Amino acid sequence: MCEANVYIDNYDGKGEILYLENVDVIRPEDGKLFIKNLFGEQKFFDGQIKEISLIKHKIILTKRQTT
Amino acid sequence: MCEANVYIDNYDGKGEILYLENVDVIRPEDGKLFIKNLFGEQKFFDGQIKEISLIKHKIILTKRQTT
Numbered sequence: 001m002c003e004a005n006v007y008i009d010n011y012d013g014k015g016e017i018l019y020l021e022n023v024d025v026i027r028p029e030d031g032k033l034f035i036k037n038l039f040g041e042q043k044f045f046d047g048q049i050k051e052i053s054l055i056k057h058k059i060i061l062t063k064r065q066t067t
Numbered sequence: 068m069c070e071a072n073v074y075i076d077n078y079d080g081k082g083e084i085l086y087l088e089n090v091d092v093i094r095p096e097d098g099k100l101f102i103k104n105l106f107g108e109q110k111f112f113d114g115q116i117k118e119i120s121l122i123k124h125k126i127i128l129t130k131r132q133t134t
Binding site for chain 1: 069070071090091115118119120122124
């Protein structure tokens with residue numbers, strides 16, 4: 001299968017944190033990222049995509065900057 | 068392999084247009100999207116990700132709005 005795992009970058013200085021596995025769909029929605037996996041789990045993430053690497057099955061997100 | 072094909076949505080009213088096949092990496096860079104495929108082809112797209120569907124091997128982009 002060609003799903004990917006989604007990580008959050010540099011979360012509280014702990015490096016990459018696994019956010020959701022086996023993700024199929026990501027779509028910007030209402031200023032957030034709607035994320036859905038193969039098992040129907042759905043999450044909304046307040047941030048952006050930092051990098052997609054499909055061969056590594058890896059998508060990295062960053063939290064919205066609150067500056 | 069788990070690459071995806073990248074399309075541009077609603078380009079000149081023609082529906083989805085294929086932009087780059089066999090894409091591995093997408094990354095925001097300098098306000099654009101850096102896109103690279105398995106064969107080393109690289110493009111910069113002035114727009115955003117509209118939807119990722121990995122099971123369909125499909126990533127849809129939209130051009131930057133110039134309003």
